[in-house]
Structures are given as structure tokens and as C-alpha cells.
Amino acid sequence: GGLKSLEVFVKTVNTGRADFTQVVTAPAKAGQAPRVKTSSGTFEFSRPNRFKFVYKKPFEQNIVADGQTLWLYDVDLNQVTARQQSKVLGSTPAALIAAAPDLRALQADFTLADAPDKDGLQWAAATPKSKDGQLQSVRVGFRAGEQAAELAALEILDSFGQRSVLSFSRFEVNPALPGNSFQFKPPAGADVIRQ
Amino acid sequence: CAVPTRVSTTNQSERSIWRGRLAVRVESDQAQSQPQAFAAGFELTGNAQAGELTLYTPVGTTAAALSWSAQTALMRTNGDIRSFASLDALIQQAVGAEIPVAALFAWLAGDNMSVAGWSADLSQLANGRVTARRTEPAPVTELRLVLEK
Numbered sequence: 072g073g074l075k076s077l078e079v080f081v082k083t084v085n086t087g088r089a090d091f092t093q094v095v096t097a098p099a100k101a102g103q104a105p106r107v108k109t110s111s112g113t114f115e116f117s118r119p120n121r122f123k124f125v126y127k128k129p130f131e132q133n134i135v136a137d138g139q140t141l142w143l144y145d146v147d148l149n150q151v152t153a154r155q156q157s158k159v160l161g162s163t164p165a166a167l168i169a170a171a172p173d174l175r176a177l178q179a180d181f182t183l184a185d186a187p188d189k190d191g192l193q194w195a196a197a198t199p200k201s202k203d204g205q206l207q208s209v210r211v212g213f214r215a216g217e218q219a220a221e222l223a224a225l226e227i228l229d230s231f232g233q234r235s236v237l238s239f240s241r242f243e244v245n246p247a248l249p250g251n252s253f254q255f256k257p258p259a260g261a262d263v264i265r266q
Numbered sequence: 267c268a269v270p271t272r273v274s275t276t277n278q279s280e281r282s283i284w285r286g287r288l289a290v291r292v293e294s295d296q297a298q299s300q301p302q303a304f305a306a307g308f309e310l311t312g313n314a315q316a317g318e319l320t321l322y323t324p325v326g327t328t329a330a331a332l333s334w335s336a337q338t339a340l341m342r343t344n345g346d347i348r349s350f351a352s353l354d355a356l357i358q359q360a361v362g363a364e365i366p367v368a369a370l371f372a373w374l375a376g377d378n379m380s381v382a383g384w385s386a387d388l389s390q391l392a393n394g395r396v397t398a399r400r401t402e403p404a405p406v407t408e409l410r411l412v413l414e415k
Contacts, residue, residue: 095326108326124325129415130287132324143305143324147395147412148289150305164325204344205327227327230344235326262291264303 072185073195076213076220077167078174083219086117087169088246089239091124098232114239116169119176120156121253124165135255136165142255151257153265164209164227167197186210192223204230284310284374286394286413290361293406304362314353314368321360332360363400363407373398374411 092111099105110129116122126132131146141159143152171177181197188194192212199206212224221244225237257263285308292302306329307322319332331342339356341348350356358364372379373386373396386398394413400406 093326110326130412134324145287145289145305145324148287148305148410150289150291150303150410152303152305205323205329227325229327231328231331231342233322233326233328262289262303264291265300266303 073188073193073211073213074183074185076193077177077183077195077211079219080168080213080222081118081171081174081177084118084222084244086115086245086248087222087242088113088115088248089222089242090114091237091239093126093235093237095233095235114237115248115252116165117248117253118169119172120170122165122169123253133255134165135253136170137253137255140255142257144255144257144261149258149260150262150264153257153263164206164225167209167211168222168225181209190224193220194226206230207232282311282371282375284308284413286411288361288412289410290363290365291408291410292363293404295405302362306361310370310374313371317367317371319357319360330360332356363409365409369398370409374413 090111091114092109095108097106110126112124112126112128114122114124120136120138122136124134133142133144135142135144136156139156141154141156144150166180167177174183177183177197180200182200184196186194186196190212192214194210194212197209197211199209207228207230209228210226211222212226213220214223221242222239224239227235229235287305287307289305290303294301307324309320311318316335317333321329321332323329329343333340334353334356339350339353341350341356341360350359353367354364357367366381366384369379369381369384369386373388376388376391378386378388383402384398384400386396388396390396394415396411396413398409
């Protein structure tokens with residue numbers, strides 16, 4: 072099932088690169104159709120603690136975990152916020168696929184279980200253990216591949232009922248990533264705020 | 267100067283809705299300490315008397331849902347609801363600075379309403395950008411908004 076695929080994935084896929092499309096569906100409000108926001112970009116990671124989301128459309132935003140610091144750069148707002156990775160990374164959904172060295176490390180922050188197959192994917196369910204309660208549930212979806220299952224989707228349901236689904240495509244397993252792939256230098260003139 | 271065209275995504279008679287991202291920066295008055303900053307995606311509806319402001323994290327989860335009316339000023343986060351004495355107190359808690367909400371609605375609608383200590387730049391409103399700065403009282407506060415196209 073999905074949990075086995077997650078275990079194999081965490082053990083065997085040390086680096087990865089993929090395109091992603093993210094569809095965020097806001098909880099339907101009375102009398103309004105549920106609002107959907109779509110964004111897309113590229114995703115790279117290198118276990119155990121570096122990853123990068125480069126959002127390209129509809130606006131440019133970079134989320135880079137360089138091993139120590141989690142950088143958030145909004146190009147239009149010209150603002151960079153920097154947070155200590157140790158403080159924020161544990162229970163973020165990206166940690167599920169990119170950060171944990173093995174399943175046991177994941178279980179420090181998530182309760183893991185198999186979830187029923189859906190949309191032609193096998194799913195693993197991860198319920199955050201942290202009490203901040205921002206996330207209701209996170210699920211990781213795998214598509215049966217020739218050898219090992221392939222990461223296909225990450226689904227995040229927050230405590231307000233907002234659903235965010237990241238679908239991955241053109242997934243490269245264990246690519247050689249240049250040394251500076253996860254370096255982030257705030258651009259000149261940008262507001263840099265450390266929190 | 268020419269009044270910029272209105273950019274709100276629905277016409278005025280319906281409840282106008284503004285969506286985009288905002289950044290707030292508060293200069294610290296002590297020399298060395300860090301400026302305070304806040305950045306989030308947002309959805310703003312209604313007006314200063316009755317409205318809602320929902321704040322989102324960069325990865326698309328909901329950070330907080332604010333709602334206010336003549337009687338209430340509420341913030342919902344992660345399953346608990348906190349009540350505030352005023353809209354100003356609610357906004358201060360949510361974004362770390364006292365943003366003049368009535369003026370914000372006016373600025374977004376292209377009306378450069380004046381507010382003591384604040385000056386707003388609506389020259390880029392047609393490109394979906396609004397910037398406002400409070401020079402007094404200290405600390406200097408800057409609000410930047412980018413509206414979704």
C-alpha cells in the first residue's frame with residue numbers, strides 16, 4: 072500500500088527533481104462555488120534537509136530550505152523572510168517527502184498509516200503530531216512505477232478545510248544536483264527579515 | 267491627478283473581494299533590534315464596519331480567518347477563536363501593525379483617503395500594487411500589497 076511505497080521512497084530516493092502543479096480549493100462558503108487557485112513551478116530536494124519550491128505562475132515565489140534556514144522570497148513584494156529550519160521544518164508537508172532520512176524520523180512528527188487508493192494512486196496518510204493544529208491531515212500519493220512506486224501527489228487539508236493538492240510530473244529520481252542548488256542569497260535591495 | 271481605475275474584482279454593488287499578497291514591515295525604534303515583518307496571501311471582503319480578512323501561508327494553508335462587525339472582532343486560527351475589543355486590536359494582533367482598515371478599503375478602491383500619519387501610493391493600482399507608509403507615530407510602518415490579476 073501507500074505506506075510501503077513511502078518507506079521505499081524515503082529509503083531509496085535521496086535527491087529528486089519534478090515539475091509541480093498546486094491546486095488550492097478553499098472551503099465552500101454558503102452560496103458561493105468553492106474557489107480554486109492554481110499555481111505551478113519546479114520542486115527539488117536533497118535528503119535529509121534541503122528542498123526548494125520555485126513557484127513560477129501565477130506569481131514568482133521561492134521557498135528554499137538550505138539545511139539551516141528556511142527562506143521565503145516573494146518576488147513582487149521584494150521581501151525575504153528567513154526562519155530557522157529546526158523551528159519550522161518538522162511538521163511542514165514538504166518534510167514528508169524531502170526531509171526525513173527514514174520513516175522512523177518521520178514518525179517523530181507524524182502518525183503514519185495506509186490510506187485507501189484514490190485517483191489511481193496508492194496513498195499514505197500522515198497526521199501531524201504537533202499541537203499547533205494548523206494541519207488536519209497530509210497524504211502522499213504514489214503511482215505504480217516499473218521498479219519502485221513514483222511520487223505523484225501531496226495533499227494537505229488544513230484545519231479550516233482548505234485543501235491543497237500538489238501534483239508532481241516529470242519526476243527525476245536521484246538526479247545529480249549541483250552543489251549550490253539549495254543555496255539562497257537574498258537579492259540586493261530586498262527586505263530581509265529574520266524571524 | 268487622474269483617479270486610477272477601480273481594480274476590485276467585483277462591481278461595487280456586490281460585496282467587493284480583493285485577493286493577493288501583502289507584506290507589512292515595522293521598523294524597530296531601538297537601533298540594533300530587527301524590524302518586525304509579516305507577509306501572507308490574503309482575501310479581503312466587506313468594509314470597515316463588517317468584513318472578513320483571511321490570511322494564507324505561502325504554501326497555501328490558511329493561517330488565520332478574521333471577521334468583524336459592529337459588535338464583534340474575531341480571529342480564528344487552528345481551531346480556536348479569539349475575540350478582540352476592536353477591529354484595530356484584531357488587525358494589530360494578526361499582522362503586527364495597526365493598519366487603518368477603512369482607509370485600506372478606500373485605497374484598494376482607488377480612493378486615496380487620507381489618514382493621520384499615513385501616506386498611500388496608488389499610482390500603481392492599475393498594475394495591482396498599493397503601498398502605504400506610516401511616518402508617525404513611530405515606529406515607521408510600511409504596507410505593501412500585490413493584487414491577483
